[in-house]
Amino acid sequence: MATESDAVEAVILAGSNVDKERCLPESIRRLRRQPDITVRTVSACYETAAVGGPAGTPDFYNAAVLVTTTLDPETLRERLHEIEDALGRVRTEDPNAPRTADLDIIYYDDLVKDFDGWSLPDPVAETEAYVAGPVAEVAPRRVHPVSGRSTVEIANSLHAEHPEAAPTMAITLSVPYTTRAVPDFDDVEGVYAPRLEALIRDQLIEIGEDPEREGLRQTPLRVAKAMDFLTSGYTSSVEQVVGDAIFDAEGAEEMVVVRDVEYYSMCEHHMLPFFGTATVGYLPKGNIIGLSKIARIVDVFARRLQVQERLTNQVADAMMDVLNPHGVGVVMEGKHLCMMMRGVQKQESSMVTSAMRGTFRSDARTRSEFLSLVS
Ligand code: ZN
Numbered sequence: 001m002a003t004e005s006d007a008v009e010a011v012i013l014a015g016s017n018v019d020k021e022r023c024l025p026e027s028i029r030r031l032r033r034q035p036d037i038t039v040r041t042v043s044a045c046y047e048t049a050a051v052g053g054p055a056g057t058p059d060f061y062n063a064a065v066l067v068t069t070t071l072d073p074e075t076l077r078e079r080l081h082e083i084e085d086a087l088g089r090v091r092t093e094d095p096n097a098p099r100t101a102d103l104d105i106i107y108y109d110d111l112v113k114d115f116d117g118w119s120l121p122d123p124v125a126e127t128e129a130y131v132a133g134p135v136a137e138v139a140p141r142r143v144h145p146v147s148g149r150s151t152v153e154i155a156n157s158l159h160a161e162h163p164e165a166a167p168t169m170a171i172t173l174s175v176p177y178t179t180r181a182v183p184d185f186d187d188v189e190g191v192y193a194p195r196l197e198a199l200i201r202d203q204l205i206e207i208g209e210d211p212e213r214e215g216l217r218q219t220p221l222r223v224a225k226a227m228d229f230l231t232s233g234y235t236s237s238v239e240q241v242v243g244d245a246i247f248d249a250e251g252a253e254e255m256v257v258v259r260d261v262e263y264y265s266m267c268e269h270h271m272l273p274f275f276g277t278a279t280v281g282y283l284p285k286g287n288i289i290g291l292s293k294i295a296r297i298v299d300v301f302a303r304r305l306q307v308q309e310r311l312t313n314q315v316a317d318a319m320m321d322v323l324n325p326h327g328v329g330v331v332m333e334g335k336h337l338c339m340m341m342r343g344v345q346k347q348e349s350s351m352v353t354s355a356m357r358g359t360f361r362s363d364a365r366t367r368s369e370f371l372s373l374v375s
Contacts, residue, residue, distance in 0.1 A: 006070050007038070007068040007069060007070050008068065008069065008070075008108065008109040009040075009066065009067070009068050009107075009109060009139075010066075010067050010068070010069055010076065010105055010107060010108045010109065011064055011065070011066055011067075011105075011106045011107040011135050011138065011139050011142070012031070012064070012065045012067060012080065012103055012104065012105055012106065013062060013063075013064050013065075013102075013103070013104050013106050013122075013124075013131055013134065013135065014027050014028055014031075014062065014063050014064075014065055014101070014102070014103050015060050015061065015062045015063075015099075015101075015102040015103075015104075016060065016061050016099065016100055016101055016102065017050060017057070017058040017059060017060045017061070017098050017099065018058065018098045018099060018100045019100055020058075020060070020061040020100075021061075023087050023100045023101050024045060024061045024063060024101075026087060026101075027083055027084070027087055027101040027103060028042055028063065028065060030083045030086065030087075031065060031067065031083065031103075034079060036069055036070045036071045036079075037067050037068075037069045037071065037076070037079070038067060038068045038069070038217070039065055039066075039067050039221075040066045040067060040068060040138075040212075040217070041065070041066040041138045041197065041198060041201060041220075042063055042064070042065050042066075042138065042197065042198070043063050043064040043065075043134040043135075043137040043138045043198075044063065044134070044137065044198075045061050045062070045063045046061070046062050046063065046130065046133060046134055047059050047060070047061055047062075048060050048062060048129075048130040050098075057098060058098060060130065062130050062131075062134055063134055064106070064131075064134035064135045064137060064138045064139075065138065066138040066139050073105065073108045073111065073113070073115070073120060074115065076105060076108070077105060077118070080103035080104070080105070081103075083101065083103055084099075084100075084101045084102065084103055087100045087101035088100045088101075089101050089102070104122055104124075105120065105122065106121060106122045106124070106125050106131060106135055107120070107121045107122075107125065107135075107139070107142060107145075108120050108121075110145040111145070112145050112146055121144060121145065121146070125144060125151075125154065126144060126147060126149075126154055127158075128158070129155070129158040129159055129162055132151065132154045132155035132158050132159075133155050133158075133159065135151050135155070136150075136151040136152045136154070136155035137198075139151050140152050196220075196223075196224040196227065196228075197220040197221055197223075197224045198220070200219070200220040200223045200224060201220040204216060204219065204220070229303070230264075230266060230303055231266075231303055231304055231305070232303045233299065233300050233301055233302065233303035233304040234303075234304055236299075236300050236303075237300065238297055238300055238318045238321070238322060239322075241293065241296040241297060241299070241300055242289065242293050242296070242297065242322050243293075245289060245290040245293045246287050246288075246289055246322060246323065247287065247288050247289070247290075248286060248287065249284060249286065249287065249288040250286060252284045252286070252288055253283070253284065254283075254284075255281055255282070255283050255366070255369060255370065255373075256281065256282055256283075256284060256288065257279065257280070257281040257370065257373045258279065258280050258281070258291055258294045258295075259277075259279045259373070259374070260277040260278075260279065261277060261278045261279070261280065261294060261295045261298050262275070262276075262277055262295075263275060263276065263277070263278055263298050263299065263302040263311075263332070264302060264303075265302040265303070265304070265306045265308075265311060265334075266304075266305055266306065267305070267306065267307065267336060267338050268305035268306055268307060269307075269338065270338040270342075271305065272336070272337040272338040272341070273337045274306075274308060274334045274335060274336040274337065274338070275334060275335060276332060276333040276334035276335055276350065277332070277333055278298050278312075278315065278330060278331070278332045278333075279330070279331045279332075279373070279374045280294050280298070280315065280319065280328070280329070280330050281328070281329045281330075281360070281370045281373065282319055282323060282325040282326075282327065282328045282329070283325055283326040283327050283328075283358070283359055283360070283366060284323070284325050284326070285323075285324060285325050285326050286324075287323045287324060287325070288323075289322065289323055294319075297315060297318050297319065297322075298315055300318070301314040301315055301318070308332060308334045308336075308351055308353050309353050311332065311353075312330050312331075312332045312353040312354060312355045313330075313355045315330045315332075315355070316328050316329070316330040316355035316356070316357050317355075317357070319357075320357050320358065325358065326358050326359045326366075327356070327357055327358030327359035327360035327361065327362075327363070327366060328355075328356070328357040328358060328360055329354070329355070329356050329357070329360040329367065329370040329371075330354065330355045331352065331353070331354045331371070331374045332352070332353050332354070333350055333351070333352050334350060334351050334352075334353075335349075335350045335351075336349075336351065
């Protein structure tokens with residue numbers, strides 16, 4: 001069994017020009033699932049015109065992937081071919097034929113070697129701007145073992161020589177490129193948010209850390225995943241979470257109160273957590289809502305960058321919108337880590353906010369009945 005210390009660094013170029021919105025992210029996801037390959041960094045996705053193909057050949061998406069692996073070069077290459085095959089790559093005599101997935105080893109450690117029909121480093125490392133650009137992004141300190149030029153030097157000179165071929169356009173792909181499309185949050189392999197990962201890696205360096213040390217190697221990926229979940233409210237809506245869980249309840253006129261709904265959010269000033277409980281009450285006018293849906297409505301707004309006052313108001317307004325009741329009251333209590341961990345460090349302080357709508361605002365008896373149920 002190989003240990004981590006046997007692992008070498010390699011740079012892989014992933015490309016696709018058939019069904020590329022799906023196939024490029026999917027090929028990188030499959031790379032992540034390989035037990036002997038650890039994906040360290042992924043570049044942005046670049047769009048480039050097809051090289052050498054006939055007119056009308058679709059443009060390529062390309063991304064470079066920095067990995068460490070315990071596999072020898074030939075086995076690594078076989079593994080990449082398996083991923084290409086799994087994604088429906090059809091191999092033809094034409095080297096420029098459109099393809100769903102193309103995974104090539106550009107660098108393997110500092111190895112300089114000719115194999116049967118291919119060599120390392122891949123010659124395109126020094127001749128093609130669409131390769132050099134993304135490679136320089138993930139491995140800026142790497143030096144070409146033959147020419148001695150850094151990847152950044154190579155990319156800059158190719159871009160200067162052939163500005164028209166420079167893959168300058170970094171693409172943000174729609175689903176399923178982002179992690180949000182992944183239903184199972186705990187599936188590490190299913191996550192691909194390369195820009196966010198790269199930024200978090202840079203952040204580690206900025207604060208004086210070494211992103212390559214054992215404990216931090218998967219941290220950019222984990223943080224990207226966590227951020228994705230904690231801000232998933234941006235891509236969900238009240239209509240979505242409520243669905244058809246609104247029930248006609250003729251004659252239901254009693255106040256309904258759901259107490260102590262836990263929520264977790266992040267303040268928009270420091271991007272630090274604040275969390276606590278929400279108590280939500282309403283006075284029905286014909287319609288009632290499944291109780292668990294109230295917690296889901298709170299989550300839609302809590303899983304964004306927030307201030308507690310706005311969060312409270314948004315929950316109240318959403319309840320008014322979906323239920324059209326006589327009135328709504330929301331009281332939220334929150335502890336803010338930005339206050340507890342830094343600055344004044346008032347560890348016990350918690351903040352209470354409230355929002356009253358309809359009869360909860362206009363009728364003192366309704367409001368006090370609700371507030372008496374809150375604490
Ligand atoms: Zn704050």
